[in-house]
Amino acid sequence: MNNIFIIAKNTFKETIRDKILYAILAFAVLFLLSTVIFGSISLGEDVKVIKDFGLAGIYIFSIIIAIFLGTSLIYKEIEKKTLYILLSKPVSSVQFIIGKYFGLFASVILNVAIMSIIYLGIVAYKGGGFDYLSLWSILLLVFEMSIFIALAILFSTITTPLAGMIYSVIVLYIGHSLSLLKEAAIQSSKFAQIMTNIVYYGFPNLEKFNIRNLVVYGTSVTTAQIVYPIFYSILFTTVLLWISGFALKKKDL
Amino acid sequence: MDIWLCTQEKGFVMRTDRRSQIIRRTFLLAIFLLIFACIPTLQFMQDKSVVKAQTPEPYVLNPKVVKAADSGLHNASSDLTWLLMIQYFGSGNSTNYEKLNDFLTLATELDPKFSYPYAFGTLVMPYFGKTDEAIKLAEKGLRDAEPDWRISYYLATTYFSQKNDRTNAAKYFDIAARTPGAPANIAKIAANFGTRGSQRAETRSIWEGVYNNSKDDVVKQRAKDYLTHLDILDLLDQAKLVYQKVYGKYPTEVQDLVDATILKEIPVDPLGVSFKFDEVGNIQYK
Amino acid sequence: MIKITDLVKKYGNTVVVDNLNLSIKKGSIFGFLGPNGAGKTTTIKMIIGLSQKNAGNVEIDGKDLSNISSRENIGYMPEDPYFYDQLTATEFLAFMAGLFKGKTRNIDETLELVGLKHASDQKVGTFSKGMKQRLGLAQTIINDPDYIFMDEPLDGLDPIGRLEFKKIFLKLKNEGKTIFFNSHILSDVEEICDEIGIICYGKLIYAGNIEKFCKGDSLEKKFVETIHKFTEEGNKFHE
Numbered sequence: 001m002n003n004i005f006i007i008a009k010n011t012f013k014e015t016i017r018d019k020i021l022y023a024i025l026a027f028a029v030l031f032l033l034s035t036v037i038f039g040s041i042s043l044g045e046d047v048k049v050i051k052d053f054g055l056a057g058i059y060i061f062s063i064i065i066a067i068f069l070g071t072s073l074i075y076k077e078i079e080k081k082t083l084y085i086l087l088s089k090p091v092s093s094v095q096f097i098i099g100k101y102f103g104l105f106a107s108v109i110l111n112v113a114i115m116s117i118i119y120l121g122i123v124a125y126k127g128g129g130f131d132y133l134s135l136w137s138i139l140l141l142v143f144e145m146s147i148f149i150a151l152a153i154l155f156s157t158i159t160t161p162l163a164g165m166i167y168s169v170i171v172l173y174i175g176h177s178l179s180l181l182k183e184a185a186i187q188s189s190k191f192a193q194i195m196t197n198i199v200y201y202g203f204p205n206l207e208k209f210n211i212r213n214l215v216v217y218g219t220s221v222t223t224a225q226i227v228y229p230i231f232y233s234i235l236f237t238t239v240l241l242w243i244s245g246f247a248l249k250k251k252d253l
Numbered sequence: 254m255d256i257w258l259c260t261q262e263k264g265f266v267m268r269t270d271r272r273s274q275i276i277r278r279t280f281l282l283a284i285f286l287l288i289f290a291c292i293p294t295l296q297f298m299q300d301k302s303v304v305k306a307q308t309p310e311p312y313v314l315n316p317k318v319v320k321a322a323d324s325g326l327h328n329a330s331s332d333l334t335w336l337l338m339i340q341y342f343g344s345g346n347s348t349n350y351e352k353l354n355d356f357l358t359l360a361t362e363l364d365p366k367f368s369y370p371y372a373f374g375t376l377v378m379p380y381f382g383k384t385d386e387a388i389k390l391a392e393k394g395l396r397d398a399e400p401d402w403r404i405s406y407y408l409a410t411t412y413f414s415q416k417n418d419r420t421n422a423a424k425y426f427d428i429a430a431r432t433p434g435a436p437a438n439i440a441k442i443a444a445n446f447g448t449r450g451s452q453r454a455e456t457r458s459i460w461e462g463v464y465n466n467s468k469d470d471v472v473k474q475r476a477k478d479y480l481t482h483l484d485i486l487d488l489l490d491q492a493k494l495v496y497q498k499v500y501g502k503y504p505t506e507v508q509d510l511v512d513a514t515i516l517k518e519i520p521v522d523p524l525g526v527s528f529k530f531d532e533v534g535n536i537q538y539k
Numbered sequence: 540m541i542k543i544t545d546l547v548k549k550y551g552n553t554v555v556v557d558n559l560n561l562s563i564k565k566g567s568i569f570g571f572l573g574p575n576g577a578g579k580t581t582t583i584k585m586i587i588g589l590s591q592k593n594a595g596n597v598e599i600d601g602k603d604l605s606n607i608s609s610r611e612n613i614g615y616m617p618e619d620p621y622f623y624d625q626l627t628a629t630e631f632l633a634f635m636a637g638l639f640k641g642k643t644r645n646i647d648e649t650l651e652l653v654g655l656k657h658a659s660d661q662k663v664g665t666f667s668k669g670m671k672q673r674l675g676l677a678q679t680i681i682n683d684p685d686y687i688f689m690d691e692p693l694d695g696l697d698p699i700g701r702l703e704f705k706k707i708f709l710k711l712k713n714e715g716k717t718i719f720f721n722s723h724i725l726s727d728v729e730e731i732c733d734e735i736g737i738i739c740y741g742k743l744i745y746a747g748n749i750e751k752f753c754k755g756d757s758l759e760k761k762f763v764e765t766i767h768k769f770t771e772e773g774n775k776f777h778e
Contacts, residue, residue, distance in 0.1 A: 043369070052329045
């Protein structure tokens with residue numbers, strides 16, 4: 001347990017000091033500030049456009065950070081053999097993976113927090129008040145990022161960073177289109193329907209974390225909408241990290 | 254330019270060598286700046302040469318494609334469509350109805366709750382002669398979108414000006430007035446609709462029709478409110494004539510009529526408007 | 540003591556370590572030698588538990604190192620060590636020290652011992668090869684282990700650095716530690732090792748006292764001779 005905390009702490013330090021992260025965050029901040037300009041050419045729909053683009057921006061940049069850092073995290077350790085040093089200590093590969101996960105997760109949460117504060121500031125400045133509901137959306141975004149970080153770590157354990165990024169992006173698109181997929185399969189053969197169901201239940205269903213479209217219209221959020229996705233995320237993350245730990249253990253270093 | 258002098262004055266040799274170096278460097282810098290400056294110049298020249306009509310029409314994507322591709326960011330995609338539409342039509346391309354329809358369909362499919370596209374379409378489509386399509390769009394907006402007074406308001410004006418359908422116009426003006434977020438003067442417009450002169454009798458019969466034909470208590474009450482409003486207008490018109498006969502001029506405030514004991518009290522209008530009179534005795538809203 | 544029994548490692552059909560048997564006395568310095576690709580690094584990785592054994596056993600004081608808790612008492616330095624660029628030397632050692640349940644050495648003292656005191660707050664990413672090698676040694680001994688395994692520890696050090704390291708190794712030996720290391724630099728091995736093992740094409744061709752092996756000649760001369768003889772015999776066998 002203590003080992004996990006120590007690995008997490010040092011992973012956090014290592015990622016936070018990475019200049020790439022600053023660059024991505026700088027772009028994110030620029031994008032958020034630019035939403036004001038987009039709002040001003042919307043024929044009066046300023047606040048709505050700022051909210052929609054703002055939340056979309058936080059989402060996109062968080063994914064970039066999660067995938068970019070996550071897919072190189074374990075790979076770098078293997079390539080540079082820092083992993084050899086760690087695993088020669090009384091640390092199991094599972095503790096290592098979990099520690100890495102929490103370190104990166106903490107780093108992503110910090111970045112999301114910074115972007116969110118800027119977002120809330122812009123919305124308030126433009127007359128939208130304090131956007132309480134968006135906080136729910138951001139909470140679910142954090143849990144969605146958890147799945148992506150775990151996924152990126154899994155890919156990082158078994159393949160190169162570039163391939164890992166490509167696979168992660170594929171999962172991103174499939175994960176958001178699962179209901180469309182299911183609808184499309186209704187008219188197809190039984191076999192296609194079975195395959196679709198396998199994909200539907202096997203791939204992470206990411207739409208459940210998407211309440212952006214609701215909170216912008218001030219629709220209040222139900223408990224089920226928050227609780228189900230959180231548990232889903234915890235379970236999925238656990239499974240992905242478990243597989244990663246197993247893959248690392250079986251790896252011949 | 255390298256002048257090597259076989260003298261003991263090494264310093265002088267160094268200086269000429271340094272000088273030729275500086276000249277060379279300045280020359281290279283000048284060439285670099287020239288090439289660098291040519292880049293924006295070339296761009297500028299090309300832009301000038303492009304004929305405006307050659308810029309291609311934007312291709313508006315199928316909603317299903319966009320939904321699959323935007324990884325859940327439907328609201329933002331809808332907003333983006335909206336902004337692109339504004340840019341397109343703002344730059345003088347306002348003759349292409351098909352494009353307008355494509356843009357509006359995409360925006361409303363991605364985000365059915367986004368109300369302004371419906372309102373905008375309702376207002377603009379009749380200018381292309383597409384009044385029925387405008388009405389259909391407005392009705393869809395009233396069903397799906399966030400409550401927006403503009404949808405019903407523009408629908409009312411469309412019914413009135415394009416179809417000469419005063420019944421529906423009155424109905425939708427009223428809905429607009431009651432929509433949360435409607436500005437105060439919309440209520441006045443709704444109250445004022447069809448109350449001038451000869452129109453008042455027709456408007457009365459419209460609301461009587463609504464009252465008699467509706468089984469919805471809320472709608473019936475609303476119709477009753479409008480009828481009461483019309484009664485009050487009739488009452489004020491009669492009262493002002495009496496005042497004029499007695500005092501030789503029209504009253505300025507309704508209170509004047511009460512003071513002159515022509516009216517018992519200031520009538521309370523169920524639509525929430527209050528009245529005054531202008532110089533020639535016409536009823537005005539406050 | 541370190542006891543290696545019938546150790547085998549295969550990659551597909553290629554046998555990289557072929558039935559290795561070694562016994563290393565406690566409190567001695569053991570040099571593991573061999574030409575490039577002989578299987579030295581693979582052997583050390585199997586001892587530590589980083590690489591899976593295909594067959595055989597490794598016991599250190601009767602314990603197998605694939606059991607995580609038995610790693611409390613060992614230190615390992617890989618070949619060409621690399622670290623976390625963004626951490627300082629002190630932070631890195633603190634990180635390593637924190638992973639042990641037992642008592643660990645003082646970080647400042649350890650950095651001083653390996654000659655990195657001046658760079659204790661410098662980010663590891665800015666270190667030269669020699670500095671990285673020194674930090675590698677520091678993290679190897681941070682938990683004051685009884686058994687120390689090192690893969691080419693003197694690689695990349697200048698002559699002064701090599702001297703310092705050798706002094707440290709002898710000091711550790713005097714403290715009763717057991718050191719097992721791979722090396723190419725035979726002159727250094729000659730200086731400090733008590734016993735050596737020579738591996739070639741995965742087979743152990745000598746293990747034992749260094750003087751007995753050298754018989755008066757230099758280690759380098761004897762080593763090259765032995766490898767040539769083994770290779771020739773192997774070729775003869777295949778003909």
